[in-house]
Structures are given as structure tokens and as C-alpha cells.
Amino acid sequence: MFVFGSHTWALSLQTALGSFAAFAAPTETATKSAIVHESALWWGAAHPDISGCWSANHTFERCCVNWNFRDELPGKACWSEAEHAASYQACCVPKSDWAPRSSFSCSDKGVYWERLRQTVSLFRSFTELKHSPLNGAAPRECLIGGVLVSLLELVYVSYERGNASEPRRVKAYDKVEYAMRVLFSSPVSLEEMLVSGWPLFLTLDFFRFDRRFQDLAEQRLPGIFAGFQTMKYSNTVSGAIQAEQGNRIALDVVVKLANSVAKASGEGALVQLMPAFTALVNYHNLRKFDLPRGDAHDVPRLGIEAKRLIEFADTQLRSWMGHFGYTFSLLIKLEIPLVNLLQALSWPGVVMTRPADYLKNTIHFPGLQLAKILPPKQVWSLPLIEQHIHPGFDAASNMVRTTLQPMCYAPGFLFVILATASHIRQACESLNQAECLQARRLKVWDVGASYGDCMLWAATVLLEAFRGTEGWQLELRGFEPLPSAAAAFRRSVRGLQGTLARSDARGALRFAVEEIAMRDEAGEVEISFPSHSMALATFHRCEERYTGAASNNLYHCISRPTRAETLDSYLASFPEPRPGPIDVLKLHVQGDELSFLRGANASFISGRVCLLQMNLETMVLHVDMEDPSVWLAEQLIASLSGAGFLGVLVNLWEVQPATFEGIVAAIKFKNPDAMGWKPPDPNKRPEELHYELVAWRPTRPCQESLSVKAVSSMWQSHAAAL
Known part of the structure; x- marks a missing residue:
């Protein structure tokens, strides 16, 4: 299974999966952005290759790697004799004033390599590769990934029943020796190995404690x-x-x-x-x-x-x-x-993520479902994001490192921000100056922001929508109770503000990160999270949810003190009311949704919040009963009644009215482990649909909100009164 072999079938696989192509190269603007490249250099984060050397026939592995140890400079077939040495130096050798090259992740080498990289990096079972066997992992196509697979082959022939013969083990061992020698004699820098996303050194550690x-x-x-x-x-x-x-x-x-x-x-x-x-x-x-x-x-x-x-x-x-x-x-x-x-x-604390990938189909996210809401002629040029995450093992951080995307899988929020950005662009390109002036003011808040993935993505999209206009005012505010996650979020914001300050932006960005929880009572409180993921922090049933028999006791819950506030008192604490309500409020608080809503009742009734987007499934963490969905739906609707909200339930494939029955069905817990690790089919809905609530107030003082106008134009015919 793990023997290196031809990988020519990858092209046919990629053709068969067509629209599931792996990450496309970043836009020209992002690739050539000197500002973003400098940030990557300072933080040691991988950046798209800027040499311009590579094509289908000219790859790093073919032109730069000495496979037989005979040539001082490999790749004579890539360049003429006259330009050989100069081209090798220009294209192959890492530069001291360059950031690490991201090409060694092999994310541009097709579905096979992308899927393999995500499987090993996210520690998923190899059986989930299914029809993508590891024997296609030829190191001449992807050097670091191929070396890692030689290590996996050694594990396989040593432990799999029927394969653990001594001659076969020795042969596999020598193959690893050869692959490691090739890697460390190649012009791939050590820094590039560390940030490639391949867990090479973690795998090496396994062999240090086996006597054989x-x-x-x-x-x-x-x-x-x-x-x-x-x-x-x-x-x-x-x-x-x-x-x-x-x-x-x-x-x-x-x-x-x-x-x-x-x-x-x-x-x-x-x-x-x-x-x-x-x-x-x-x-x-x-x-x-x-x-x-x-x-x-x-x-x-x-x-x-x-x-x-x-x-x-x-x-x-x-x-x-x-x-x-x-x-x-x-x-x-x-x-x-x-x-x-x-x-x-190998767990870098900064990753240059690609927000534009949310508008494409990747092997785990059907982004073209999002792109459908944009006018065909609108072209979005989104720069890379300097994203700070946990500098160690952490499930959400690992996902960011592996996918090179902000981890924001909240379809309702993604739809709302894209629709708002599209309305901003259309308003300011039209002759309606009054509407453009109104479109220049926007507030987006996120309660339960974690590392700020969703807000950083939203900032990038909205700033692109404002590009070319003057006098815009964008307020972004995230609330994250865990100190380390909030600190990482602040560093990302600082990077974004630094980039904006050095650009030709002609507006005002106010981006704040509050290290507090939003609940129904103010005061000191403890929040817990499972040891493998800070993004799952919750006030409810952490031990029961994450350390029970289902998880085989692999994880334990860690508690941290934090400060809680209510939205009503938080808004009242400002010296004077800020002009305009909150256009978009995103809520994802792992079971504490009802607590937040109780502490925000006056703000909703008075129209201080124009649009609410929230996850529904995590509400089941709030209570301990066999089927709490009906009771939770009743409490949710009661919390929002009187605010004049219309609502829909949305996912990437469909939208439906936010009826009581629909909310009950959406709250019912669905096991995320049941979701297969396979490329999504953009033409076929998955078996389990995860609905989110989007509710908005179409009356004063929210009728002029661009976000309200955007969702009304999309979903008014589907909406139900709450």
C-alpha cells in the first residue's frame, strides 16, 4: 500500500473531481504584495513563491533536487548550459530577505496531495483516504510530503500483520535513509520544512522509542x-x-x-x-x-x-x-x-491565510455556493491575512495551518458579509451618493470570536468593498473570554491595521478585541475548554461532552477565569451612545446562546442590533435532558419576540423560513464525526444539513442598514416573523 509508485493517475483523479481542485494560486495582487510579504518574512510564515520560476514542466523537485548525489547542481534539463548556475541560484536557493516559500505544502499539486496533507496534519485515520492510496506519494512530485510517506511506509511494514518481515523492514528503513538524505541535501530550508504543514518531525519522534x-x-x-x-x-x-x-x-x-x-x-x-x-x-x-x-x-x-x-x-x-x-x-x-x-x-504561531479560497471549491468546503450570491462581474482581489493562532498543538490552529484558510465555517455569516460587501460596492459604483454615504458606515460584532477567523475574513472582504471610496467608517469588535485566544486575535488585528496603514486606504477602521464573555450576568466566571481545542470553550458540560466514553478519555478539560458582561450593560457603559446600531452581530458561544440573549433583551427591543446570526446546534450543551430541542426553541423565540425580527434558516445549499418547527429540527444535535472526510459535491447536498439562524429587523432604526437591505433583497420572500 505504501510503496512509492507512479502518480500519473493524479491527473485523471483531479479531472474526475473537477471542481474539487485543490487551492488555486492566490491572486496576482496578493502574491506581489510587498506589505504582506514583509509580514511573512518577519514572522517566518510561508508565503506564495515569488520567483516566477515554476510551471508544469519546471518544478522544484525536477530542477533543484539532487536525486543521485552525482551532480553538484541538479536540473540541467531545466535550463540551458549558459544560464544553469544563475537559474539554479535564482530559483532554487532560498533568499535571506524572502519569507519561507509555501510551495512545499504541495497545495498546488492536485487533490491527492492536498488530501494526504490534511489527513496526516489533522491526525485523521488513513482509512479515510479511501480511493487515494499512499502508494501514489512519489517524492519526486512533492519532496517533503514524499519523505513523510516513506516514514509512514516504514511504520506500515513494521506493524501491519503479514508485512512485518525483517528484510522488508530493512528495505523500508533504507528507503527512509535515502529520502532523508535527499531532503537535507536539497535547497529546501529548515524553516520551510518547519512551516510546510507536513508533520515530519512529529513522525520522526515516533521511531525514537521503538527498540527495533x-x-x-x-x-x-x-x-x-x-x-x-x-x-x-x-x-x-x-x-x-x-x-x-x-x-x-x-x-x-x-x-x-x-x-x-x-x-x-x-x-x-x-x-x-x-x-x-x-x-x-x-x-x-x-x-x-x-x-x-x-x-x-x-x-x-x-x-x-x-x-x-x-x-x-x-x-x-x-x-x-x-x-x-x-x-x-x-x-x-x-x-x-x-x-x-x-x-x-513545526507549530508556527502565524500563518498567511487565503480568504479568497472561500469563494472557490476546495477539498473540504464548497465555496462556489457562496460565490453564487455575487454578481458575475464583481471581481474580488483579497490579500493574504497575517493570522495569529496558538503556537502549539490545537485543533482549530491545526486546521488553519493545514488549509491555509481562516477557520470560519459559519455559512449564515459568510452569506451576510458577502451580500453586504456586494451592496457596498454596487451602491458606491452607482450615482446614488446618499446610499453610498450610508454604505460607508458599518458595524460588525462577533461574540465568541476565538482567534478571530471570521472577523479577519469579514474585515478583508469589507475593506475590499470599500476600496476606491473615501470617508468610510468600519467598526469591527470581537469578544473572546480566553486570554491566549484573545491575545492572538489582537496580534492579527495589529497586523491588519499595520497593513492598512501602509496602503492607500482612505477611511477609518476601528477594530477592537474585548477579553470578556457576553452573558446574562456581569461578574467573574470560569470557562472550560477541552485540551485539544480552545475553540470549543464552553460554560456548559465540558467534562461530559469532551471527556466521556465517546472520546476514550483522550482529552481533559481546562478551566480559566474570565470576566462576564451583558450586552445591555456593555452598550450602556459607553460615555455617549455611538451613532447607529450594530449592523451584524454574530453569536457562537458553545451552548451559552440563551444566556447571551437574556442579557441582550433591551438591546434587541430598542433596535441596537439590526441583524443576528447564530449557530443553533450547540444550544444543546446548555441543558441536560434527553431531547431539549423543543424547550430550547421555545426559549429562543421568547428571547427574540418583541424585537420585530424576521428570520430564515440557512446553510450553504438552501434557505427556509425560521418557523418553530424548523428551529426545533435545526437544534437537534448532529454528530460531526458522522460527516465523512471527503470532498464536498457542489451539485449534491450532504446527507446532514446544518442550519443557522439569520434574523434581522427591517424597521427603524435599522431600515437603512446595508446588511439589512442586503439580506432583505436575498431572503425576504423566505422569511418568517419571530
Whole structure:
């Protein structure tokens, strides 16, 4: 199953899946944006390749990788003899003033590679690959992904019944040795390996604790590298790395480790490694601690310093590994926690995400369903987003790293923002100056914003809609009670504001992040989240939902104190009423929806909120009863009655009136695990439809809201009074 083979069938698969093509290349504007590229450089985040070197016949693997170790400069077939050396240098070698190239994710290599990358990066079962067997993963098509699959093949032939023969294991082991040697002798930088999205070093760590693989490594590299004292300090550093949640690794322990290596007479093989290891520790502390907490004017300086550290470590590390000849054996046998450190660095805290992909079909999101609401002639040129996430293992953050998209799978909100942006563009391109003037003022708030994915996406779309107009005022406000998520969200906002400040924007963006929860009572309260995902933070039944038998006790819930406020008191706390109501309020609070609505009753009745979009399924976390959907629907409608709302239930495929019966059906819990990991069919609705509520007030003071006008023009005929 895992044997490398021809991958020519990928083209036919891609043709068969047609509109499920993997991520398209970013727009020319995004690719050539000097501002965004500088941000990626400072943060060490992957950026689309700007060399202009590559085409179907000219790939990095064909032109830059030395597969037989005979040629000093590979790829003679790619360029003429006269331009060979210059082209290799220009196209293959990473540049110190460039951000890491994102092409090594192979997201532009077709459905097969994209699906494989998401499967391994999100730790899904390989059985979910179904008709995409791993034996198509030829490393000559995707270098890092192919090397990773050679590791998976070694696991397969070692553990799968009927395949664990010693000769086959040795053959697979040697194949890994070859693949690792090719990778580390190639001009892929270490930084590019770390941010590629392939969990290469996490997989390497697996082999370090299996005696069979250690025996094979010992046969190739006999001897003991480290003594007792070195092992003692190595274990201390390893513990600090594994406990890393974005905190610093103490340098005093690293210094003691390096000192013990220098003093030990029998550990000469490790002496040359310590400068590279120390540089990587400093790189880790800069990237995951100093940079996120630095002032805006410090970011360029700290970013360049981090870039120099990783380049130094890369050069030193390759030189050191070159003395041994067996890269794989060296890495899995090494007592110094180098692999652990590289594994921690494989969870970058900043990703350059592609908001435009929400208007395309990808392998997990049917974006053309969204694009249908836009006029055919409207072209959207959306730049990349500098998105800050958790700098460690976290399910939502992993999804962002893997898909290179903001994680905003709220169809109702996506529809509302796109429709609003389209109305803004149409109003300001028409001769109706009064409507254009009104369209320039907009407020969008998000309660339960997490890392701010939805708000960052909305900001990018709305700023594009305002492009070319003057005097616009856009207020975005997110509410996130978890301190670390709110801090990451603020850093993303700071990056967006910095980009806007250096552009030709001719309006005012007010973007605030409030580290509070919106509930029915003000005061101090604890919120809990499962250890694998902060995005699932809830005030209700965390232990029961995420640590029960269904999850095999793999996760535990973590509690954090936070401050709660009501929407009514929050709005009343402003020194004076701000002009205009909230145009769009997004609500996604993992079961606390009724609590929020009770604390916002006066705001809804008075017209301070013009449009509400909310998730319905998570409401079941609020109560402990066998079938709470009827009771929850009654409470929801009672909370909104008297506000003059019309409402619809929407998903990506259809819209229907927000009737009592429809709301009851939408609240009923649907198991997300039942959803297959397969490309969506844009021409076929899925078996389970997840409806969201969109409710709006068409009367004063909301009748002039562009968002209300937008949804009214789309869904007035489907709406029901609430």
C-alpha cells in the first residue's frame, strides 16, 4: 500500500473531481504584495513563491533536487548550459530577505496531495483516504510530503500483520535513509520544512522509542553519543520543550547542557551540534515568545534576528549531519532533544491565510455556493491575512495551518458579509451618493470570536468593498473570554491595521478585541475548554461532552477565569451612545446562546442590533435532558419576540423560513464525526444539513442598514416573523 509508485493517475483523479481542485494560486495582487510579504518574512510564515520560476514542466523537485548525489547542481534539463548556475541560484536557493516559500505544502499539486496533507496534519485515520492510496506519494512530485510517506511506509511494514518481515523492514528503513538524505541535501530550508504543514518531525519522534528501529540505527551508527550528565540535562530541556505552550525555554539549562557536552571526553560528536541547537532554542524563544509580545515597531527587528538564527542553525545542522552519512539514524538515535525542538517549531504561531479560497471549491468546503450570491462581474482581489493562532498543538490552529484558510465555517455569516460587501460596492459604483454615504458606515460584532477567523475574513472582504471610496467608517469588535485566544486575535488585528496603514486606504477602521464573555450576568466566571481545542470553550458540560466514553478519555478539560458582561450593560457603559446600531452581530458561544440573549433583551427591543446570526446546534450543551430541542426553541423565540425580527434558516445549499418547527429540527444535535472526510459535491447536498439562524429587523432604526437591505433583497420572500 505504501510503496512509492507512479502518480500519473493524479491527473485523471483531479479531472474526475473537477471542481474539487485543490487551492488555486492566490491572486496576482496578493502574491506581489510587498506589505504582506514583509509580514511573512518577519514572522517566518510561508508565503506564495515569488520567483516566477515554476510551471508544469519546471518544478522544484525536477530542477533543484539532487536525486543521485552525482551532480553538484541538479536540473540541467531545466535550463540551458549558459544560464544553469544563475537559474539554479535564482530559483532554487532560498533568499535571506524572502519569507519561507509555501510551495512545499504541495497545495498546488492536485487533490491527492492536498488530501494526504490534511489527513496526516489533522491526525485523521488513513482509512479515510479511501480511493487515494499512499502508494501514489512519489517524492519526486512533492519532496517533503514524499519523505513523510516513506516514514509512514516504514511504520506500515513494521506493524501491519503479514508485512512485518525483517528484510522488508530493512528495505523500508533504507528507503527512509535515502529520502532523508535527499531532503537535507536539497535547497529546501529548515524553516520551510518547519512551516510546510507536513508533520515530519512529529513522525520522526515516533521511531525514537521503538527498540527495533533503534537497533537498525545502531547497526549504521554504532556507539553512544551522550553520557549520564548530558542525558540529565537533555531530559530537562526535553521536558521544557514538551510542556511548551508558547512560553520561553530557559537558556540556563541549555547552557548547562552545552557545557556538559564540551567537558565530556567521549562526546565529541555532539560538540558541533550545540551551536545549532542553541540557535534553534533562541529562535524558538523569539518566534513564540518575544515576537508575539513585542511592540509593533520591534517586530521587523526581532523578525530579522529570528531569520538569521534559523539560517545559522540550518547551515550548522546540515554540516554536522553530513559527517555521518545516515541522517535518519542520526536523528532518531540522538539523545539531545533536537527532534523534540523541531517538532515544537513545526507549530508556527502565524500563518498567511487565503480568504479568497472561500469563494472557490476546495477539498473540504464548497465555496462556489457562496460565490453564487455575487454578481458575475464583481471581481474580488483579497490579500493574504497575517493570522495569529496558538503556537502549539490545537485543533482549530491545526486546521488553519493545514488549509491555509481562516477557520470560519459559519455559512449564515459568510452569506451576510458577502451580500453586504456586494451592496457596498454596487451602491458606491452607482450615482446614488446618499446610499453610498450610508454604505460607508458599518458595524460588525462577533461574540465568541476565538482567534478571530471570521472577523479577519469579514474585515478583508469589507475593506475590499470599500476600496476606491473615501470617508468610510468600519467598526469591527470581537469578544473572546480566553486570554491566549484573545491575545492572538489582537496580534492579527495589529497586523491588519499595520497593513492598512501602509496602503492607500482612505477611511477609518476601528477594530477592537474585548477579553470578556457576553452573558446574562456581569461578574467573574470560569470557562472550560477541552485540551485539544480552545475553540470549543464552553460554560456548559465540558467534562461530559469532551471527556466521556465517546472520546476514550483522550482529552481533559481546562478551566480559566474570565470576566462576564451583558450586552445591555456593555452598550450602556459607553460615555455617549455611538451613532447607529450594530449592523451584524454574530453569536457562537458553545451552548451559552440563551444566556447571551437574556442579557441582550433591551438591546434587541430598542433596535441596537439590526441583524443576528447564530449557530443553533450547540444550544444543546446548555441543558441536560434527553431531547431539549423543543424547550430550547421555545426559549429562543421568547428571547427574540418583541424585537420585530424576521428570520430564515440557512446553510450553504438552501434557505427556509425560521418557523418553530424548523428551529426545533435545526437544534437537534448532529454528530460531526458522522460527516465523512471527503470532498464536498457542489451539485449534491450532504446527507446532514446544518442550519443557522439569520434574523434581522427591517424597521427603524435599522431600515437603512446595508446588511439589512442586503439580506432583505436575498431572503425576504423566505422569511418568517419571530
